Amino acid sequence: MNRDRLEQKAAQIALTIARSEAAARYWQARDKMETHTRAQELYDELKLKTNARMILEERLPKDHPKVMLAKLEEQEAESKLREIPVALQYQEAKDELNEMVQGVVQLLLRRLSTYVPVEPGPRQGCGKGHGGAGCDCGK
Template sequence: MAIAAEIGMGAILAAADELGEMIRRSEECRAYWRAREKMEHNAAAQRLFDELKKKTNGLWTLRDRLGASHDKYLRMKQEVDALWERLYEIPVALQYKAAQDELNALVQEVIEVVLAQLGDTLPVERGPRTCGSGGCSGGCGGSCHASAGA
């Protein structure tokens, strides 16, 4: 593949800025912010979400300290799963989760397209799949929780 003209870093960064702005103006982004605003105005959902964040952080600590097969970790994981179930009983929480997943999918697809374009000409390493990249093992308690079957 021959490159017709050399493009400087400034032009590439300007194109990245434009791409970022396109994502910010996308329907997926607008839907995310609408859903987030509804979520923020639902006191019950916010309480559950705050509790879920605290429990999830504790879950990570237990997993790192004791391992994923320890009884304390497994009990706390059940508590976290129960909180997710309660949160998903609230319609605005489901809408928020769906909007968050859609926006994340858009960003991940853009990243995959860029990586695919570079893969033929550069030794691009995709790196580890982490929470938020579609490769979550379910341990984050975040947006990839439901898709991981945890």
């Protein structure tokens, strides 16, 4: 199979995902999220708190008081955001779509591994916003 044929197959898979109910729910939830001022403020705050924590974790031990405080501030921002139904719907829709995409990738890797050696890449996280290899949700 040549490269053009592979690209056609990939485009078909991408279009199937883009036309899925999960993608439709994601776009609807995203539109609602973008028009909800308070949710956007809290989402932006959460991103800042998460980035600050990650920077501190790169520089300091995980049990350092500054890291612990940053984690607490991040959890508080996340908790406030979860109180807004629009934000919850957005996160759930985003998680559902991400799970679908990750499932397709895993399926492709499994199928491919029966024909050629495939090495798994770095773990990308659970899709629940917990991060990458450090995700501790058990999945």
